[in-house]
Amino acid sequence: MPDLTAAEPAIDVRDLCVDRGGTPVLKNLRLSVKAGEVYALLGGNGAGKSTTLAVLMGLLRPSGGSVQVMGLDPATQADAVRRSIAYLPETVALYETLSAYENIAYFLGLSGDRPSRAEMDAALDAAGLQAGARTRRTGGFSKGMRQKVAIAMALLREVPVLLLDEPTTGLDPAAASDFNALVGGLRERGAAVLMVTHDLLGAADCADRIGFLAGGGIVEEVQADDGLDVLALHRRFGEAAAG
Amino acid sequence: MNPVLHIAANELRLMARARVAQLAIALVVMLSAIAALTAISQGRESQEIRSRFQAQADREFDGQPARHPHRMVHYGHFVFRPLPALAGFDPGVDAFTGSTLFLEGHRQNSANFGDVRQSSLLVRFGQLTPAFVIQALGPLVLIFLGFGAIARERDSGLLRLHFTQGVKAGQVVLGKAAALSVVAGLILAPALGALAWLTLVAGAAPLAVLTLAAGYAAYLLVWVLATTSISALAQSSRTALASLVAAWALSAILAPRLATDIAILAAPQPTRLETDIAIQRDLKEIGDSHNPDDPHFNAFRASVLKTYGVARVEDLPVNYRGLIAMEGERLTSSLFERYAERQFADQRRQSGMALALGLVSPTLAVRSLSMAASGTDLEGHRRFLRQAEAYRYAIVQRLNRLQAERLTFSDDSKRNSDPEAGRRVRIDPGAWRQTPDFVYRPASTTEALGAATPGLLLLGGWLALAGGLAWAASRRLERAGA
Secondary structure, eight states, rough: OOOTTTTOOOOEEEEEEETTTTTEEEEEEEEETTTTEEEEEEEOTTSSHHHHHHTTSSOOOEEEEEEEEBBBTTTOOOHHHHEEEEOOOOOOOTTSBHHHHHOOOOOHTTTOOOOOOOHHHHHHHTTTTTTTGTTGGGGGGGHHHHHHHHHHHHHHHTOOOEEEEEEEOOOOHHHHHHHHHHHHHHHHHOOEEEESSSOOHHHHHHHHHHEEEEEEEEEEEEEOTTOHHHHHHHHHHOOOOOO | OHHHHHHHHHHHHHHHOHHHHHHHHHHHHHHHHHHHEEEHHHHHHHHHHHHHHHHHHHHHHTTOOSSSHHHHHHOOEEEEEETTTTTTTOOHHHHOOOOOEEEEEEOOOOBBOOHHSSSSSGGGGGOOHHHHHIIHHHHHHHHHHTTTTHHHHHHTTTHHHHHHTTOOHHHHHHHHHHHHHHHHHHHHOOOOOOHHHHHTSSOOOOOHHHHHHHHHHHHHHHHHHHHHHHHHSSSHHHHHHHHHHHIIIIIIIIHHHHHEOOOHHHSOOOOOHHHHHHHHHHHHHOOOOOOOTHHHHHHHEEEEEEHHOSSSSSSSSSOOOHHHHHHHHHHHHHHHHHHHHHHHHHHHHHHHHHGGGGGGGGHHHHHHHHHHTTOSSSSHHHHHHHHHHHHHHHHHHHHHHHHHHOOOOOHHHTEEEEEHHHHHBBBTHHHHHHHHHOOOOOOHHHHHHHHHHHHHHHHHHHHHHHHHHHHHHHHHHHHOOO
């Protein structure tokens, strides 16, 4: 795992530009996420949130600017970057005929890891998946249960960076709250978490900073402390997205 | 574990847990096994029947009573083409061309008793042989099991999860292809068992068997790579399935039938009736030995009289009627041979055309290789016809020679009017027993392999193409980032 100095952000995006099909999606985007910090990136549909994640994972090449994940460039060091990150898509895809244990063992095995049953149980305990569900095929799992499996994988891999793509979309309030608590736990473990979401309330609940993406860049960034006026923020973001 | 093997092992585990996959694999392996067992059993049975009938025909010929040799020329003789050891695996054209010939003087008959003429029309759509199962059904099962291997995982997001674990697109494509290759191996296994049995028990040439095994393995590998690549390249799993089924229908169903039609159109052959009429016309031109004014036979008589230094055929030391029969047979046989060779040349052009169409269908390529290595291609049939014709000519001329040397011209001329002369022209039945039996000499292994080489080369080309497609699919998948 690459070492960073305390001052260096785990995710460092500077003046990122991305064109897709000749259309600029991101224009001079700047953001950074430190270890032990949760950053929520909010934005409307098509604002470029998922594109940002794709660039961070080395799945998409930027047309300008610089991107560093744990000090590595995803465009040229994609393999090393991917070893440092865990990615949770909006809908966590798992093999439905495999159990939670089997899914974890398979995906970790791809990078050569062979976690023991005890290690998996510890991670699944931390992620909050009930013991009785772990040997069941994941075909019948809810979105929240799938996310817990994916979080357990991330915990087992001990990755310093987590990328979450719309993690609370479709979750009921209780499950969303559970998830936000889980993200808080990841922060406690020192992970840098970048979460792209539509859910301002959830972001305010678990993020340290919230950035609003519009027109290809961050138009406003706020600290998510106890004094945050979510309703006022909601109105401002709405106006920025519309205009 | 290596990521490729890890992915392959997981893919096999997923197949093992999917009921549709279980059913498809069980069904095709069962069909393959039944076809293999049927091949062994039918091959043995057909060979026994043919050997029994050949022995019976030989016995009946040998057991004829004392007769005029020309009666024996018209009595004729049946010959049966012995079944090649690998015919059960791939009957090739055997079912269509027939395997039995009736040999008689002055005529060249067609082979008879092909299975197609004795069975329902359904047999034309493919017998359940190991070759048919692998050529037509094997790819279909590979397509149904493999079309979604990558496309479905891209649709669901599983593929991206692989990439975020540091897996390369090429490793995913290779892993999925490796798993599908194991299924291909299962499809092939019963056929390989049958081939091993045919080698060890029925005496099939090991090199021909190895060529068949390599050819069919390459053929299934082409479908494995094509299926995996299309699954990676297609926009969705539905598109992948539609494209692959269309490719299968074109290659395995349409192309073999179209190839025949195209070959017939490109190198048309006269019908049997047209050929018979043309032969009759040419026969008339050759001459009539019964016509005292026939120029050819008058010249022949003059030449014979000059050779023996006599003035009349009655003074010859041999029976002139026998000499006439020999000359007549020589002329008609050379005519038959000319027509047969013309027909063989047309057939070779058609076969070449059909083989060239293997450039658009790997099924045509493997079919050509399979029939050639099994000894059941058209060339094998022509070999039988040539040898049978040579045998027919030899025994007819042998009987004509008996007529010329053992019978007097005087007795032969009045055999129908003088009972004593009629008795004297009957030759002792021992002469029939001395007639050598027909022994078919099949193509040597070298010849069979030579005939299989074009198909093998075409399959090699297909394999290279499929490998290239897999490489291109990996590159594109890598670039697209799922």
